[in-house]
Amino acid sequence: IINIPYYTDWDFWTWSFTMEFWYKSSVNRDSQWIFCQQTAAIGWAPDYNRPFCILMNNNLLYSGFNDGTYAFSYSTWAILNQWKHIAVVRNLNTFSMYLDWKLIKQDTNAISLATSVVDVSIGKIYYNYENYFYQWYIDELRISKWIARWTSEFTPPTAPY
Secondary structure (H helix, E strand, C coil): CEEECCCHHHCCCCCCEEEEEEEEECCCCCCEEEEEECCCCCCCCCCCCCCEEEEEECCEEEEEEHHHCEEEEEECCCCCCCCEEEEEEEECCEEEEEECCEEEEEEECCCCCCCCCCCEEEEEECCCCCCCCCCEEEEEEEEEECCCCCCCCCCCCCCCC
């Protein structure tokens, strides 16, 4: 688990951004937060006190904003024991989700993302139960503020970031 202290760089408001990473899992499990700001552990979905969150919940890839006032998801995509490239992009008012460089979800919303003064967590399960162990990996997590790196389906990079 990585916890990053709050800093104004985590405030995205109406700006474009790209968040992308490689993900591999050996099990389908709930409540796997890939990236999340959270003020209280009161539920798995990013609709409780969270300005921005990307998580896996069994076969559901979920991205939520502003305490759940805006969210989108894509289900039944998981293939176990294989690396998958995931990207969540905001280009002006267009939110897009890519899986292995293919557009899987897109929506338009002029929402301004909330400001939060809480830490960012990467690789966390919202429960604090001792029997919840990670059986997944994240690699090459890249967060780009003020730029939508992908606005259509794209060819994967040939070198590490």
